[in-house]
Structures are given as C-alpha cells and as structure tokens.
Amino acid sequence: MNERTMTCILCPNGCELHVAWEDEPTKDAISVDGNLCPKGLVYAVDELTHPMRTLTTSVLVRGGVQRLTSVKTASAVPRDALSAVRAALRSVVLCAPVAIGDVVLTNAGGTAVDVVVTRAVPKKPGEATS
Amino acid sequence: MTESIRTVDVAVIGGGPAGLAAAEAAAGEGADVLLIDRNPQLGGILNQCIHDGFGLHAFGEILTGPEFADRYMQRAREAGVQLQTQTLVARLTPERHLVCSRPGERETLRAGATVLAMGCRERTRGMIRIPGTRPAGVYTAGTAQYLTNMANVRIGRRVVILGSGDIGLIMARRLTWEGAEVVAVVEKLPYPSGLPRNINQCLLDYDIPLYLSHSVTCIHGKDRVERVTVARFDETGCVVPGSEFDLSCDTLLLSVGLIPENELSRQAGVALDRTTGGAEVQDAYMTNVPGVFSCGNVLHIHDLADWAAEEGGRAGVAAARYAGGDRGTGNGERTVAIEPGEGVRYVVPQRMRVSESAVLLSLRVTAPRGATTIRAAAGGVTVGELRLRKAHPATMEQLEVRVRDADGDVEVTCT
Numbered sequence: 001m002n003e004r005t006m007t008c009i010l011c012p013n014g015c016e017l018h019v020a021w022e023d024e025p026t027k028d029a030i031s032v033d034g035n036l037c038p039k040g041l042v043y044a045v046d047e048l049t050h051p052m053r054t055l056t057t058s059v060l061v062r063g064g065v066q067r068l069t070s071v072k073t074a075s076a077v078p079r080d081a082l083s084a085v086r087a088a089l090r091s092v093v094l095c096a097p098v099a100i101g102d103v104v105l106t107n108a109g110g111t112a113v114d115v116v117v118t119r120a121v122p123k124k125p126g127e128a129t130s
Numbered sequence: 131m132t133e134s135i136r137t138v139d140v141a142v143i144g145g146g147p148a149g150l151a152a153a154e155a156a157a158g159e160g161a162d163v164l165l166i167d168r169n170p171q172l173g174g175i176l177n178q179c180i181h182d183g184f185g186l187h188a189f190g191e192i193l194t195g196p197e198f199a200d201r202y203m204q205r206a207r208e209a210g211v212q213l214q215t216q217t218l219v220a221r222l223t224p225e226r227h228l229v230c231s232r233p234g235e236r237e238t239l240r241a242g243a244t245v246l247a248m249g250c251r252e253r254t255r256g257m258i259r260i261p262g263t264r265p266a267g268v269y270t271a272g273t274a275q276y277l278t279n280m281a282n283v284r285i286g287r288r289v290v291i292l293g294s295g296d297i298g299l300i301m302a303r304r305l306t307w308e309g310a311e312v313v314a315v316v317e318k319l320p321y322p323s324g325l326p327r328n329i330n331q332c333l334l335d336y337d338i339p340l341y342l343s344h345s346v347t348c349i350h351g352k353d354r355v356e357r358v359t360v361a362r363f364d365e366t367g368c369v370v371p372g373s374e375f376d377l378s379c380d381t382l383l384l385s386v387g388l389i390p391e392n393e394l395s396r397q398a399g400v401a402l403d404r405t406t407g408g409a410e411v412q413d414a415y416m417t418n419v420p421g422v423f424s425c426g427n428v429l430h431i432h433d434l435a436d437w438a439a440e441e442g443g444r445a446g447v448a449a450a451r452y453a454g455g456d457r458g459t460g461n462g463e464r465t466v467a468i469e470p471g472e473g474v475r476y477v478v479p480q481r482m483r484v485s486e487s488a489v490l491l492s493l494r495v496t497a498p499r500g501a502t503t504i505r506a507a508a509g510g511v512t513v514g515e516l517r518l519r520k521a522h523p524a525t526m527e528q529l530e531v532r533v534r535d536a537d538g539d540v541e542v543t544c545t
Contacts, residue, residue, distance in 0.1 A: 006330070007326045007327055007330040008327065009330050009331045011327075012183065012186070012325055012327065012433070012434055012525075014326035014327035014330075016326065016520075051335075053335070054192075055307075056181045056182055057180070057307060058279055058282075065170075067281070067282050068279065068282050070195075070196050070279065072180075072182060072194055082307075086307060100196075100200055118193075118194040118196050118197045119177065119180075119194075119197075119200070120200065
C-alpha cells in the first residue's frame with residue numbers, strides 16, 4: 001500500500017488529502033480522505049500521475065499605456081511543461097490595444113493549450129502602432 | 131486651478147474589489163454613486179496579482195486578479211457608477227465633505243454617505259526593526275510584485291523571503307519563473323501564515339525550503355544586500371543561542387503583514403479596532419461616524435478578494451440606504467457588542483443591532499487548530515455556531531448569528 005498526504009490546490013479551502021493506493025493510482029483504485037468536494041479525488045489522481053498547473057506570467061506590449069500585460073494558460077498544463085511554455089513566451093511581443101482573452105500563443109510549448117491575455121491594455125494616446 | 135462643489139448620494143473611496151463592489155451595490159439601490167481612486171487605473175492591487183485563484187466564490191470560475199478586477203469594473207460601469215481616477219481624497223470631514231485633488235483641479239464633494247475602501251499597506255523593515263546595514267535590495271513583497279509584474283524590473287537574482295504570507299509565497303514562485311533563485315522562505319511563527327495551497331504550488335513545486343520558527347536577525351552588505359543571518363526562535367520569541375546561520379543573497383523580500391490604510395478615517399474621527407487596525411463597525415458596516423461605512427482590507431485584512439468584494443457589496447447597500455434617508459442603520463437602535471473570546475483573535479463587525487435579521491460575522495482564530503466549533507453566545511444563549519474540520523489564522527471564517535432579544539453582549543469562542 002502506497003500512501004501520501006497532499007494539499008489540494010484547486011480552491012482556497014486547500015484540503016489536506018490523505019491518499020492511499022495499491023499498484024496504480026487510478027480513479028477506481030485510489031482512496032482519498034479529507035476532501036470537501038469530489039474535485040479532490042481528481043486532483044489526487046492527477047497529482048500522482050501527471051501534476052497539472054496553470055501558468056500566469058506577463059509579456060511585453062508595444063505602444064500601450066503599460067509596458068506589460070498579464071497572461072495565463074487557458075487551462076492547466078502539465079507541470080513538466082511549464083518551463084517550455086515560459087520559454088515560448090519569452091519572444092512574444094504584443095501590440096496595443098490588447099483585450100482580455102486575446103490569444104497570444106497557440107499550442108504553447110507543445111501542450112495544445114493557448115496562452116491568453118488577462119488584462120486589457122489600451123493604446124497609448126498619440127502613439128502610432130504598426 | 132479650478133475649484134467646485136458637488137453633491138452625490140454615495141462617495142466610495144478606493145477602486146479595488148471592495149470599493150468597486152460597494153459602488154455597484156449602492157448604485158443598484160438607486161443611489162447616485164461616485165467612486166474615487168488615486169491611481170490612473172481601477173482595480174487596486176488586483177492588477178499586480180496576475181496569478182489565478184480569484185473568483186471561485188464570486189463567479190464560480192477561477193480567474194486571475196486583473197480578470198477579477200475587470201468583472202467588477204464592468205459591473206460598476208453597467209450599474210451607472212461614475213468612476214473618477216487619478217483623484218486623491220486629501221481630506222475627509224465627519225460631515226462627509228471630501229476634499230479631492232486631481233491634476234489641475236480641486237473639488238469639494240458633499241456625500242450623503244461615504245464608503246471607505248482604501249485597502250492596506252505592507253509592513254516594512256522599519257516596522258519590524260531588522261538589525262544590520264541599510265543596503266539596496268530590501269523590498270516588501272508587494273512592491274517586488276509591482277516591479278516584476280507591472281514595471282518589468284528585475285529585482286534580484288538570489289532572493290530570501292522573510293514571512294510566509296500569501297504575497298511572499300506567490301512571489302517565491304513568480305521570481306523562480308523569472309529566473310531568480312529563491313534561497314529560502316523564513317517564517318518566525320511555527321506555522322505558515324499563507325494558505326496551504328500556496329505552500330504546495332509555490333514552494334514544494336520548486337523545492338524552496340521553508341524555515342518555520344526562524345527569522346532574519348541581521349542584514350549584511352554595503353551598497354547591495356550580500357547575505358542575511360537567520361536564527362531559530364523558541365516559543366517565547368527568543369533566539370536559540372548557536373542556531374544562527376547565514377544565507378547568501380542579493381535581495382530580501384518582506385512578507386510580514388498588512389496594515390489597513392486608515393489615515394482618512396482617523397481624520398474623520400472614525401474609531402479604530404486595536405487588533406484589526408481597521409474601523410469599528412456595526413452590522414451594516416457603519417463606523418461610529420454617522421454615514422461613514424468601511425469595507426474590504428481597510429476594515430480588516432482579508433485572505434480572499436472574493437470576500438472583500440462581498441463585504442463591499444453589503445456596505446454599499448447600507449450606504450445607499452443611509453443616503454436615501456434610512457437612518458435605521460445604527461444610531462438610536464439598541465445594539466450589543468460582539469467580543470472575541472477564547473481562541474478568537476478578532477470579530478468584525480464589533481457591534482450589531484438587536485433584530486430579526488441574521489448578521490454575518492467575519493473572524494479569525496488565534497492559532498491553528500484541529501476540529502473546532504466556533505460558537506457565538508449572547509448572555510449564555512447560543513446565537514450562532516460553525517463546525518470546522520480545522521481552523522487556521524490564515525483563513526477568515528464566517529458565521530451567521532441572530533440576536534432577536536436583548537440577550538446581552540455576544541461573545542465568540544472556539545472549542
């Protein structure tokens with residue numbers, strides 16, 4: 001029997017999960033205790049097989065009222081792929097105006113997930129954009 | 131410079147989550163609402179909180195700080211709130227006259243009701259008195275967050291973080307992602323002060339060590355931070371002799387607490403609670419100054435913006451009703467005090483009216499606990515109860531109470 005204690009990150013409750021499993025930690029072969037909702041079970045299985053995380057970072061914007069805008073992966077991506085997504089974003093430069101939800105990168109770092117803008121940046125008045 | 135006088139039903143000071151929600155709610159009650167913020171953009175500190183985890187309660191989805199702020203800005207606009215940025219409220223009188231200053235203009239506002247939603251500031255090195263030299267490279271975590279996420283400034287390469295508040299934890303991950311090495315997070319208390327999930331996703335994911343019961347006892351370096359001395363502290367708060375060690379770093383972040391920003395409130399004569407650092411309010415969030423309401427982080431520090439916004443909404447409704455002539459928001463009615471008892475650090479509101487309506491109490495426990503019952507009792511009679519599997523000072527708890535008869539003051543305790 002394998003056992004592990006982990007903190008669920010899916011909501012601010014941060015449930016402390018006590019997880020036990022035989023051979024493979026699958027949905028049916030795992031026991032999870034301490035979760036306030038069913039998402040805890042899904043989180044535990046994901047965490048033991050392929051941990052998923054959302055990346056939130058910033059990218060450069062030209063011609064806007066701010067130099068940066070914030071972005072996120074549209075859904076969680078494998079934790080192991082976070083550095084590839086960050087590397088792919090390093091060369092991204094946007095032109096103002098940008099709006100929330102604008103896609104700045106598709107298939108980010110080979111994850112099949114888009115990276116989208118999370119903060120609108122209006123054009124700087126009097127600034128010409130190409 | 132021009133000067134003018136204007137009258138509004140409700141003036142809201144501060145355009146973060148609490149202020150935006152208060153303004154929207156007040157406008158929803160039919161009030162003529164003006165929201166004032168000193169920054170060029172609304173949203174307050176949410177704009178620099180680019181991480182996700184917001185909105186699960188308010189919107190049922192997981193949003194980043196800027197997205198969460200945008201939702202509230204849109205809602206305030208749609209509700210007909212006048213939004214005025216780049217405007218500083220320089221003075222607030224007990225009669226709710228607001229002296230406002232903005233580029234090229236000074237204006238005096240007369241408000242039927244005022245909602246204080248100015249948020250909070252960070253505790254600094256000076257406030258916690260860390261000995262040592264005074265080199266560059268010592269930042270509060272929120273300033274580091276602003277520089278990294280908004281100003282595109284690289285703050286350092288080898289970072290030690292003092293304090294395990296959520297902003298410090300979030301910055302540990304953020305700086306790691308930006309290529310810095312976070313050497314350690316050092317916490318004086320024997321338990322982390324941030325949310326457990328942030329310990330997991332911000333520290334454990336990146337093998338960043340967390341030293342509990344430790345603090346920084348000296349900062350070294352001439353022009354720039356070169357290293358810090360860290361020592362273990364015992365239960366009485368004294369350094370354990372011989373436990374000191376040095377960590378080499380060029381940057382020290384301080385995530386050592388937040389202080390409600392109540393300068394304007396004091397000017398207006400608002401009485402403050404010594405524990406929360408925010409106003410003392412009754413159940414409609416009205417302070418001792420009639421018509422002046424308080425909500426969000428200026429009232430007490432919240433761990434979630436969702437709760438700050440929700441509180442803002444309640445204060446906004448009450449402010450609109452007061453401005454509309456409903457003086458039944460406090461004065462003259464019978465009220466009872468709400469006191470924190472055993473195991474409870476504070477309770478907001480500090481007073482409530484005796485009535486049929488339920489009142490939501492926000493509170494924090496003094497120390498981490500296992501299975502806990504939080505009980506509110508008036509004159510020995512239970513008026514509200516909350517059972518928890520665990521309780522932690524990092525997590526604000528909410529408890530509904532009803533005091534129908536004049537049972538006496540309410541005491542909230544943990545067992």
